[in-house]
Amino acid sequence: MSHPLFARAYARLSVSADLHGGVAAHRKDLLSGLSGRVLEVGAGNGLNFAHYPSAVSEVVAIEPERLLRESALRAAVRAGVPVDVVPGAAEALPVKSEAYDAVVFSLVLCSVRNVERALAEARRVLRPGGELRFFEHGRDERRSMATLQRGLDRTVWPLLFGNCHTSRDPVDEIRQAGFTAVSFRRVTVPEKGLRLPTSACVLGVAQRPGNVTERP
Structure with missing residues (x-):
């Protein structure tokens, strides 16, 4: 998958959002307390990598876009935990079932082509009792903005911004x-x-049903 113009714009905007928009603090909160093996879906240019706590033994970071993946590879070298960046899609994760203690979605569910399938894949690769960590933008609670979002999603927004949709409801989708x-x-x-x-974002955690299993 390649969206070179969007990838270049996203790389610049995401760094600015971290520095000036408060996103870096949200990334830190998102990843706080994680341990063991983590799968990050849609790693982008790797801005999460610096925030993984030392108790994380391994991060496998999936990124389908070539230019963003190259940036993520450079960020992985500087990370404080082992990070392996690999190509792949959220709807068909190239990893074994029940292999991870946590799955991380960070500003990703807005742009996947099939949200239901992406979340089913996250369930598949999580150990029973494992955590889904999410930081996503979505439907605004204000009616006027929600109406604008629906209009944008039906017209130009996905075309201009790498299939991004502004009016999805990540919390509802995760529950479903x-x-x-x-x-x-x-x-x-x-x-x-x-x-x-x-602008309307949610930051949270959910669990794959089942008894927590012992790590090997």
Whole structure:
């Protein structure tokens, strides 16, 4: 998969959002307390890598876009934990079932082609009792913005921004996929200034049903 123009723009905008939009702090919260083996789906240019705690023994980072994957490979070298960046799609993860203690989605579910399939794959690769960590933008609670989001999604937004959709409801989708113990808080990005169609975000955790298994 290749979206070179979007990839270059995303790389610049994501760094700016980390520095000036409060996103770096949300990344740190997203990954806090993780341990063991982690699968990150849609790693982008690797901005999460610096925030993984030392208790994480391994991160396998899936990224389908070539230019973003190259940036992620460079970020992996600087990470404080082992990170392996590989190509792949969220709807067909190239890893074994029940192999990971946690799966991370960070600003990804907006752009996958099949959300239901992507979340089913996340369930498949998680150990019973494993965690799904998510930081996603989605449908705004304000009616006027939600109406604008639906209009954008039906017209130009996905074409301009790498299949990004602004009006999806990640929390509802995660629940419908069969994850339990879903907890989250709403955050706004950027925290101050102009409200964008992508400003309404959720940061949270869910669990794959089943008894927690012992790690080998």
